[in-house]
Amino acid sequence: xxxxxxxxxxxxxxxxxxxxxxxxxxxxxxxxxxxxxxxxxxxxxxxxxxxxxxxxxxxxxxxxxxxxxxxxxxxxxxxxxxxxxxxxxxxxxxxxxxxxxxxxxxxxxxxxxxxxxxxxxxxxxxxxxxxxxxxxxxxxxxxxxxxxxxxxxxxxxxxxxxxxxxxxxxxxxxxxxxxxxxxxxxxxxxxxxxxxxxxxxxxxxxxxxxxxxxxxxxxxxxxxxxxxxxxxxxxxxxxxxxxxxxxxxxxxxxxxxxxxxxxxxxxxxxxxxxxxxxxxxxxxxxxxxxxxxxxxxxxxxxxxxxxxxxxxxxxxxxxxxxxxxxxxxxxxxxxxxxxxxxxxxxxxxxxxxxxxxxxxxxxxxxxxxxxxxxxxxxxxxxxxxxxxxxxxxxxxxxxxxxxxxxxxxxxxxxxxxxxxxxxxxxxxxxxxxxxx
Numbered sequence: 001x002x003x004x005x006x007x008x009x010x011x012x013x014x015x016x017x018x019x020x021x022x023x024x025x026x027x028x029x030x031x032x033x034x035x036x037x038x039x040x041x042x043x044x045x046x047x048x049x050x051x052x053x054x055x056x057x058x059x060x061x062x063x064x065x066x067x068x069x070x071x072x073x074x075x076x077x078x079x080x081x082x083x084x085x086x087x088x089x090x091x092x093x094x095x096x097x098x099x100x101x102x103x104x105x106x107x108x109x110x111x112x113x114x115x116x117x118x119x120x121x122x123x124x125x126x127x128x129x130x131x132x133x134x135x136x137x138x139x140x141x142x143x144x145x146x147x148x149x150x151x152x153x154x155x156x157x158x159x160x161x162x163x164x165x166x167x168x169x170x171x172x173x174x175x176x177x178x179x180x181x182x183x184x185x186x187x188x189x190x191x192x193x194x195x196x197x198x199x200x201x202x203x204x205x206x207x208x209x210x211x212x213x214x215x216x217x218x219x220x221x222x223x224x225x226x227x228x229x230x231x232x233x234x235x236x237x238x239x240x241x242x243x244x245x246x247x248x249x250x251x252x253x254x255x256x257x258x259x260x261x262x263x264x265x266x267x268x269x270x271x272x273x274x275x276x277x278x279x280x281x282x283x284x285x286x287x288x289x290x291x292x293x294x295x296x297x298x299x300x301x302x303x304x305x306x307x308x309x310x311x312x313x314x315x316x317x318x319x320x321x322x323x324x325x326x327x328x329x330x331x332x333x334x335x336x337x338x339x340x341x342x343x344x345x346x347x348x349x350x351x352x353x354x355x356x357x358x359x360x361x362x363x364x365x366x367x368x369x370x371x372x373x374x375x376x377x378x379x380x381x382x383x384x385x386x387x388x389x390x391x392x393x394x395x396x397x398x399x400x401x402x403x404x405x406x407x408x409x410x411x412x413x414x415x416x417x418x419x420x421x422x423x424x425x426x427x428x429x430x431x432x433x434x435x436x
Contacts, residue, residue, distance in 0.1 A: 017142060
């Protein structure tokens with residue numbers, strides 16, 4: 001295999017790993033079973049739209065000839081936008097590092113404050129070692145990890161299908177739920193779009209970074225398109241696995257999972273050791289699949305944060321990795337308290353609708369068109385408008401919902417508002433004025 005084909009394969013699996021988070025395994029099956037084939041079709045429409053947006057974002061940066069951080073600083077003169085994305089990355093790493101490592105360590109350390117802190121420290125230490133020691137092989141390690149994830153999910157699905165006894169009534173009910181045609185509702189459309197947004201991974205500047213590292217010899221459309229498609233296939237396989245995983249329990253457990261929202265998904269994961277008490281090998285397989293799904297999302301996201309620091313501060317990779325992990329850990333010490341962790345996670349979930357807009361900005365920017373000499377096509381403008389038409393009202397509704405929920409959710413909404421407004425209006429703090 002020549003170098004170009006090898007790196008195309010690596011980058012494709014890098015995208016697949018980044019887009020396949022724990023939500024793909026735990027929340028996508030829940031959405032599909034709740035809204036049936038109608039919801040799945042709507043989800044695929046949004047997935048196609050957001051994948052196209054990711055493609056044109058990478059293409060825009062690639063053709064500009066600028067590194068993505070420099071693009072925001074020197075051409076767009078919007079450095080606050082990229083810095084807010086960095087802040088979200090550090091909060092995300094702090095939360096996600098704990099949850100990913102707890103998949104393995106929860107039986108030993110528990111899921112309380114101390115257990116979350118221990119898990120977080122271990123996971124962030126692993127991230128630091130990979131980012132600093134692997135150096136030029138970091139992308140290769142990420143890609144290989146994603147390949148392991150794909151294999152693990154396939155093996156897990158097949159193992160569940162073979163080992164779990166078929167229960168006609170139970171499986172028939174699950175099949176009926178997955179293939180049911182339901183009336184289209186605003187709730188269905190909103191959740192389908194959100195699952196697609198998270199499925200593609202917009203809002204963390206990953207595709208901008210990708211565009212900085214590839215040139216026009218690479219087929220960026222193929223790399224991103226197939227990468228996201230692999231994520232979707234993993235979601236389908238995970239749905240089959242979840243159905244069979246609940247099979248030893250009762251149909252009531254399935255209904256509790258499907259209609260229980262995020263809490264229902266978390267509760268199911270906690271109950272799997274009991275449900276699969278007589279199937280320890282299957283339990284180990286599903287745990288490993290979820291763990292690798294977390295790791296393959298953490299590493300590329302951490303790489304984006306490292307690149308932002310390295311470019312913004314003019315420091316080497318080792319120092320950037322040290323600062324990134326240190327900031328994530330500084331946030332992680334207080335947010336090891338479950339209630340505070342939930343508060344910060346909600347703030348990230350709200351802000352992501354707006355950082356996805358920040359990420360989209362180069363596509364429609366006139367400044368970038370002047371640099372490249374290429375104006376966005378009608379299709380790209382339409383895709384950008386449609387995406388913005390979803391992101392803005394969804395973000396505003398998320399803020400409203402959190403204020404309405406009260407308690408700590410109000411803090412989530414306030415923090416998100418501060419971050420978003422700083423991204424829009426904080427550029428003067430970074431852009432130096434020319435001397436008169």
